[in-house]
Amino acid sequence: MPRLRSVLGWLIGALLVVPLLAATLLAVLVLLRVPAAEPLVQREPVIEVADVERALRLARQHDPRHALPGVVRTLRLSQHEAELLINHTAARWRPSRWQLELGAGDLQLRGSLPLPRNPFGGWLNVELQARQTRELPRLVHLRLGRLEVPPALAAWAAERLLAHYGLEGWRQASVLSVQLVRLLPRRLDLVYAWGPDAGSQVLAALLPESEHARLRVYAAELAQVANALPAGAPQSLSQLLPPMFELARRRSAAGQDPALENRAALLVLGMVANGISLAALLPERREELAAHPIRVTLAGRPDSPQHFLVSATLAAESGTPLADLIGLYKELSDARSGSGFSFNDMAANRAGTRMGALAVGDPARLQQRLAAGLNEADFMPDVSDLPEGMNEAEFRRRFGAPGTAAYQRMMEDIEQRLGAAPLYRSSD
Numbered sequence: 001m002p003r004l005r006s007v008l009g010w011l012i013g014a015l016l017v018v019p020l021l022a023a024t025l026l027a028v029l030v031l032l033r034v035p036a037a038e039p040l041v042q043r044e045p046v047i048e049v050a051d052v053e054r055a056l057r058l059a060r061q062h063d064p065r066h067a068l069p070g071v072v073r074t075l076r077l078s079q080h081e082a083e084l085l086i087n088h089t090a091a092r093w094r095p096s097r098w099q100l101e102l103g104a105g106d107l108q109l110r111g112s113l114p115l116p117r118n119p120f121g122g123w124l125n126v127e128l129q130a131r132q133t134r135e136l137p138r139l140v141h142l143r144l145g146r147l148e149v150p151p152a153l154a155a156w157a158a159e160r161l162l163a164h165y166g167l168e169g170w171r172q173a174s175v176l177s178v179q180l181v182r183l184l185p186r187r188l189d190l191v192y193a194w195g196p197d198a199g200s201q202v203l204a205a206l207l208p209e210s211e212h213a214r215l216r217v218y219a220a221e222l223a224q225v226a227n228a229l230p231a232g233a234p235q236s237l238s239q240l241l242p243p244m245f246e247l248a249r250r251r252s253a254a255g256q257d258p259a260l261e262n263r264a265a266l267l268v269l270g271m272v273a274n275g276i277s278l279a280a281l282l283p284e285r286r287e288e289l290a291a292h293p294i295r296v297t298l299a300g301r302p303d304s305p306q307h308f309l310v311s312a313t314l315a316a317e318s319g320t321p322l323a324d325l326i327g328l329y330k331e332l333s334d335a336r337s338g339s340g341f342s343f344n345d346m347a348a349n350r351a352g353t354r355m356g357a358l359a360v361g362d363p364a365r366l367q368q369r370l371a372a373g374l375n376e377a378d379f380m381p382d383v384s385d386l387p388e389g390m391n392e393a394e395f396r397r398r399f400g401a402p403g404t405a406a407y408q409r410m411m412e413d414i415e416q417r418l419g420a421a422p423l424y425r426s427s428d
Contacts, residue, residue: 036145039112040125041097045087054081064194072179072193079186105132105183132183214260218268219281221247226292234297237305238376240269245370258363263316266359270309272296298348298380307345308352308380315356341395342388347414351380354424369423379423
């Protein structure tokens with residue numbers, strides 16, 4: 001076993017092996033009467049604005065685009081932060097609840113997965129223990145319900161599951177290597193180094209091959225659209241949505257999952273709106289893409305599509321609460337230092353959240369509507385009269401804080417405007 005391993009491979013094994021293993025063994029467990037009537041983990045962790053603020057700050061500090069290859073760095077996570085990461089990651093594979101305890105050289109993870117209706121119980125409870133070594137933590141105990149699973153069997157199953165989901169190549173990836181995972185009381189330190197060209201490799205490595213291939217299709221479509229437009233000229237999001245969702249409609253009609261197609265279209269648009277080159281997905285076309293940069297606008301502003309598409313992608317990926325929290329954090333941060341708190345931006349966040357919810361909740365309808373063409377007012381009403389550019393002192397003087405009556409009135413006004421937009425009216 002090499003001393004340096006890919007952090008991506010390790011994190012997948014550490015964060016996802018238990019829920020994936022549980023799903024694979026579900027039929028056997030039911031026969032063994034392993035499911036329980038009550039969940040071992042009673043509550044799901046609650047994400048607060050402060051958690052979002054900390055996560056985004058860590059993302060900036062450890063951004064691979066600004067790191068020197070090979071330079072050793074340390075990512076420090078509190079027990080709460082690591083627990084939120086586990087819950088968020090596991091939820092993308094299967095609904096579940098996870099509780100983490102970190103001690104001196106010791107890690108204990110408990111989880112509860114809801115099961116389909118069966119006569120033996122509604123929950124699969126999981127208990128896992130790992131201990132620190134000179135490199136990565138070593139699994140020493142795994143229990144699924146009342147069934148003890150030998151660590152060697154769990155490691156073998158993890159290898160098979162990684163291969164099944166197309167992730168076996170992550171161990172060989174040179175994106176990032178871990179030297180040590182240090183387990184401390186209520187804290188975890190990850191000592192690592194980014195590999196060469198990590199910024200462009202991270203996106204590809206974070207996605208299963210099937211999703212990477214899907215995103216490349218939409219990146220190629222957007223590149224083709226850009227080639228037909230004046231180089232560098234601002235393009236309204238309303239002009240870019242129809243060709244992307246026409247492609248999603250065609251691919252869905254050919255048998256692809258419409259929700260996954262919609263999410264891919266939104267993610268690629270969101271990358272471009274936020275300044276990430278399509279070369280991250282199409283590295284072989286880097287020079288061509290650099291000659292045709294895409295500038296996305298909404299209501300004539302470059303920041304509004306950023307808010308809109310980030311929220312849309314988050315809503316399609318993770319559900320609306322996280323999208324709302326990130327949007328709120330961004331505006332509160334701007335109020336402290338930056339462009340100031342903007343209800344215009346909050347409106348773009350909420351509009352994007354609505355589109356993201358439609359992308360997975362009613363995917364075929366959204367494809368048909370967007371592919372037919374639309375105006376900006378169809379999905380983003382005029383909000384130019386809303387207050388913006390407020391520093392923290394002015395925001396608190398006029399609106400107090402999020403949750404107060406004055407703040408809620410502004411948010412209700414935004415929701416009413418969005419509710420009147422044609423795209424979000426259920427009768428349209």
